[in-house]
Amino acid sequence: xxxxxxxxxxxxxxxxxxxxxxxxxxxxxxxxxxxxxxxxxxxxxxxxxxxxxxxxxxxxxxxxxxxxxxxxxxxxxxxxxxxxxxxxxxxxxxxxxxxxxxxxxxxxxxxxxxxxxxxxxxxxxxxxxxxxxxxxxxxxxxxxxxxxxxxxxxxxxxxxxxxxxxxxxxxxxxxxxxxxxxxxxxxxxxxxxxxxxxxxxxxxxxxxxxxxxxxxxxxxxxxxxxxxxxxxxxxxxxxxxxxxxxxxxxxxxx
Amino acid sequence: xxxxxxxxxxxxxxxxxxxxxxxxxxxxxxxxxxxxxxxxxxxxxxxxxxxxxxxxxxxxxxxxxxxxxxxxxxxxxxxxxxxxxxxxxxxxxxxxxxxxxxxxxxxxxxxxxxxxxxxxxxxxxxxxxxxxxxxxxxxxxxxxxxxxxxxxxxxxxxxxxxxxxxxxxxxxxxxxxxxxxxxxxxxxxxxxxxxxxxxxxxxxxxxxxxxxxxxxxxxxxxxxxxxxxxxxxxxxxxxxxxxxxxxxxxxxxx
DNA sequence: GCTTGACCTTTACGTAGCGGAAAGGTTTAT
DNA sequence: ATAAACCTTTCCGCTACGTAAAGGTCAAGC
Numbered sequence: 001x002x003x004x005x006x007x008x009x010x011x012x013x014x015x016x017x018x019x020x021x022x023x024x025x026x027x028x029x030x031x032x033x034x035x036x037x038x039x040x041x042x043x044x045x046x047x048x049x050x051x052x053x054x055x056x057x058x059x060x061x062x063x064x065x066x067x068x069x070x071x072x073x074x075x076x077x078x079x080x081x082x083x084x085x086x087x088x089x090x091x092x093x094x095x096x097x098x099x100x101x102x103x104x105x106x107x108x109x110x111x112x113x114x115x116x117x118x119x120x121x122x123x124x125x126x127x128x129x130x131x132x133x134x135x136x137x138x139x140x141x142x143x144x145x146x147x148x149x150x151x152x153x154x155x156x157x158x159x160x161x162x163x164x165x166x167x168x169x170x171x172x173x174x175x176x177x178x179x180x181x182x183x184x185x186x187x188x189x190x191x192x193x194x195x196x197x198x199x200x201x202x203x204x205x206x207x208x209x210x211x212x213x214x215x216x217x218x219x220x221x222x223x224x225x226x227x228x229x230x231x232x233x234x235x236x237x238x239x240x241x242x243x244x245x246x247x248x249x250x251x252x253x254x
Numbered sequence: 255x256x257x258x259x260x261x262x263x264x265x266x267x268x269x270x271x272x273x274x275x276x277x278x279x280x281x282x283x284x285x286x287x288x289x290x291x292x293x294x295x296x297x298x299x300x301x302x303x304x305x306x307x308x309x310x311x312x313x314x315x316x317x318x319x320x321x322x323x324x325x326x327x328x329x330x331x332x333x334x335x336x337x338x339x340x341x342x343x344x345x346x347x348x349x350x351x352x353x354x355x356x357x358x359x360x361x362x363x364x365x366x367x368x369x370x371x372x373x374x375x376x377x378x379x380x381x382x383x384x385x386x387x388x389x390x391x392x393x394x395x396x397x398x399x400x401x402x403x404x405x406x407x408x409x410x411x412x413x414x415x416x417x418x419x420x421x422x423x424x425x426x427x428x429x430x431x432x433x434x435x436x437x438x439x440x441x442x443x444x445x446x447x448x449x450x451x452x453x454x455x456x457x458x459x460x461x462x463x464x465x466x467x468x469x470x471x472x473x474x475x476x477x478x479x480x481x482x483x484x485x486x487x488x489x490x491x492x493x494x495x496x497x498x499x500x501x502x503x504x505x506x507x508x
Numbered sequence: 509g510c511t512t513g514a515c516c517t518t519t520a521c522g523t524a525g526c527g528g529a530a531a532g533g534t535t536t537a538t
Numbered sequence: 539a540t541a542a543a544c545c546t547t548t549c550c551g552c553t554a555c556g557t558a559a560a561g562g563t564c565a566a567g568c
Contacts, residue, residue, distance in 0.1 A: 269555080269556080271554095271555065271556065271557085272554080272555070275554070275555060279554095290562075290563055290564085291562085291563090292563085315553075315554095316553080316554070317553090
């Protein structure tokens with residue numbers, strides 16, 4: 001099959017201007033030009049356009065797309081599989097946003113309380129995704145599947161009121177931590193209050209509190225980039241500070 | 255809580271330039287300017303920024319966002335609910351794209367043959383209608399190899415529009431199945447909805463629906479590794495779960 | 509008290525990926 | 539034969555910022 005600009009445009013759901021632009025920048029040249037100067041595209045161009053649109057959908061710049069698909073080492077199959085992975089990631093991202101909007105509705109209706117951080121989950125893009133991929137497994141291996149699963153289970157069983165309380169606590173922790181950071185002293189009253197709030201918060205998700213586990217978790221906040229990032233949003237070094245405060249609080253600071 | 259540009263930027267995952275630009279165009283003005291001319295944002299601005307980002311995510315132009323959220327009749331709750339609807343639509347669109355990429359991989363590996371039209375499903379949406387008149391015959395000739403053997407005949411007669419509908423259904427089935435799996439109960443409302451969607455889907459490819467055949471196919475999903483793999487992409491045991499849901503749906507669960 | 513570095517400010521020019529209009533040639537249908 | 543519907547190139551405009559440049563502010567450490 002041969003297509004003129006407009007026909008291909010309609011087939012692919014892009015404008016003819018777009019196709020001319022792609023020709024202009026050398027991204028997609030027609031198979032040939034007929035005697036009247038019309039652009040004529042063939043099936044090879046169709047496949048190429050499809051590839052281009054996949055990349056475009058993923059937000060890749062046209063110049064980069066050009067380099068990618070023109071490179072001699074370009075492996076379509078591998079590229080497609082990468083497309084799939086990224087699309088699935090984007091889908092997860094979207095699901096996060098949907099959760100966010102649902103939470104925001106609940107927040108609006110007064111059913112739950114959202115922290116400021118929470119209000120923007122899903123908007124920040126890959127950073128979190130990447131970390132999840134990098135550290136997700138590792139965490140489970142390091143700190144035990146059991147504990148993670150059990151805490152998940154317990155979370156599912158919470159009443160809405162309890163859940164709201166939990167969220168309020170979380171917000172309070174962040175606020176107090178921020179205040180405590182200005183003292184600079186993990187042994188300060190404010191820092192110790194933060195640690196105590198954190199213990200209360202844990203009690204919602206843990207079956208049994210122990211100082212050992214609490215101290216272990218605090219160390220994790222420093223070791224694991226996901227958590228470090230979470231707390232360091234307040235201020236660089238916040239995770240470390242929180243850990244130190246908790247180590248003092250639990251008496252494991254030696 | 256009060257935030258300077260950079261802190262708010264980090265919280266929301268945007269650049270400080272973006273915040274200044276939003277101030278410049280009057281989209282989001284800081285709560286106040288301190289004595290040194292610094293922009294200071296409060297919690298009202300946080301909520302507003304969140305709203306803005308929801309709209310931006312949906313591709314709404316900043317000028318329009320401005321008009322929307324500044325209009326006196328602006329109803330945040332209603333807006334949020336509309337956001338949700340649109341995000342869910344986008345998610346379905348993404349699922350279509352994922353299906354497309356998976357098919358393209360299969361096409362590449364020689365397992366199936368894709369028509370030119372098919373190569374762009376998911377990229378476009380409503381332009382499909384027009385193409386039907388123009389390319390109808392050609393498509394019908396090409397659609398043949400697409401599906402499982404027994405459904406070939408009926409598929410050959412599908413219009414592109416119907417084909418798109420079929421793909422949408424397929425995506426919906428996966429979506430609903432995923433949700434149903436969290437309930438863990440094949441008799442749950444969601445699971446039964448999945449079974450019903452599955453029946454609708456079958457109606458596209460079967461001449462005549464019967465509960466026996468439906469139940470038989472469900473069993474096949476478990477017995478045949480190819481199908482098991484297809485559904486278990488979602489989660490291990492998904493095929494089994496779907497079978498059980500269908501057995502209950504068809505009343506053949508004994 | 510002074511420096512350093514991380515903040516903040518405004519102004520201003522640059523860019524990607526097209527949209528759209530102008531001015532004209534070609535093809536197809538009636 | 540004429541209109542409608544294509545096609546062409548050229549060029550200017552737009553959005554949503556990125557990226558300097560040139561300078562003021564603030565807290566920390568020496």
